[in-house]
Amino acid sequence: VDKEEEALVRRQLDELHAKYRTFGEDQVVGYYPPDAPDDERHHFGLAGTNVDGTQWQAGDCSVRFPLHSVSKVFTYGLALEDNGTAEVLRRVGVEPSGDPFNSITFDEANHRPHNPMINAGALVAANLVAGRDVDEKVDRILACYRAYSGNPELAVDQRILRQQLRSNDRNLGLCYIMRSLGMIDGDIDEVVETYLSACSITVNAADLSVMGATLANGGVNPLTGERAVAREHVRDIVSVMMTCGMYDAAGQWASEVGIPAKSGVSGDIVFVLPRYFGFGVYSPGLDVHGNSVRGVALCREMSAVFGLHVFADP
Ligand code: GLN
Structure with a gap:
């Protein structure tokens, strides 16, 4: 330019x-x-x-505003890096669902949420981020988003996080159903807190x-x-944004x-x-x-x- x-x-x-x-x-x-x-x-x-x-x-x-669902893009990238494309694809698809963001529908034939840009798939992606506990996962998410933005001060807005945790029945419901179907594992509160923490990062x-x-x-x-994500995953991230x-x-x-x-x-x-x-x-x-x-x-x-x-x- x-x-x-x-x-x-x-x-x-x-x-x-x-x-x-x-x-x-x-x-x-x-x-x-x-x-x-x-x-x-x-x-x-x-x-x-x-x-x-x-x-x-x-x-x-x-x-400043909370990223909310825009965070799904970057957490998906981190899940790809932590698990590889094949494993992530096994757990969450790349097909548009045509349903609202918080819809309780799944790609039943393939036993996974339709895509990582709606809540069900984003919760699976959060579940796939590596880390021993919520704190470690959220720290890794933050480090990743800081690399993308070049802003070392990005942080989770705790007030927004608490607000979201209070009115969260839908995401909890999604997680319980997904765990019963074997789509996620582990502690549901931790999955939801990881996902909502990413939503509550302000930029x-x-x-x-x-x-x-x-x-x-x-x-x-x-x-x-600084490299924020491996080149090989960029194509997959941007494609799923498109669809x-x-x-x-x-x-x-x-x-x-x-x-x-x-x-x-x-x-x-x-x-x-x-x-x-x-x-x-x-x-x-x-x-x-x-x-x-x-x-x-x-x-x-x-x-x-x-x-x-x-x-x-x-
Ligand atoms: N934090 C919101 C939720 O999970 C994000 C949804 C959105 O931005 N559409 O309910």
């Missing part, structure tokens, strides 16, 4: 940010947490990091864009030069936006254009699928304006 290009993209991103700043109130069906104060509901940040290290920011890029939009850029850059953080990253809107996203991405219930979205860049978007206010209303609209237009759709004619 040369100086001229950098400035042009900066201007275009500022325009897009301004255009979508007040977009879509009528499409919002909920916020996370539901009682989020009004001023927090209006946060809107957009950040990009190129594989050459160029960065762009527009709006609220220093506001800002700039951190998130670097995490995406690390995937775009074959697993090496473009700012620090399953946006819950039950994944197919629509693939056709309209056409960029591998993952969303979370806090209103965050990370998207990755392999070999080019990663972007992080944060805007609370969720649509019926649990995806950020403004985030989705912004990404759709960015894809069109910059010609990012991976299957579009060049």
Whole structure:
């Protein structure tokens, strides 16, 4: 990216940010947490990091938010590293389910959750992270996310974790069913705490864009030069984002936006254009699928304006 290009993209991103700043109130069906104060509901940040290290920011890029389901991407990568592709595939599939993120359905023929981007599969991936106990697993997850983001200060927000542990019947239910079916083993509270700790790690939009850029850059953080994940796993991680990253809107996203991405219930979205860049978007206010209303609209237009759709004619 040369100086001229950098400035042009900066201007275009500022325009897009301004255009979508007040977009879509009528499409919002909920916020996370539901009682989020009004001023927090209006946060809107957009950040990009190129594989050459160029960065762009527009709006609220220093506001921190919990990763929630976006964490599934990076924990899946760690599970692949700890267990190898074959073993992970035996335990969790790569097929889109077409069901909501917290659905209690499984790939029964193959005796595993459909994919690691919905809760059932993400709980299995958390179960597959190596470590003697929750603390060791969470420490390893943190070290991994810090390498992706280049931010050594990433941490689990304990208040958010406690809040999630309190209203957690669905994930517990999923785990009990999966243990009864032999899909997970061990202590269920530990599995859930590991998964929810990853969900409760807070980042800002700039951190998130670097995490995406690390995937775009074959697993090496473009700012620090540190390897966050083995190159051989990057393809598998990004593929499952493409097919399953946006819950039950994944197919629509693939056709309209056409960029591998993952969303979370806090209103965050990370998207990755392999070999080019990663972007992080944060805007609370969720649509019926649990995806950020403004985030989705912004990404759709960015894809069109910059010609990012991976299957579009060049
Ligand atoms: N922590 C949330 C949960 O497991 C994450 C879900 C999400 O972001 N969709 O319920």
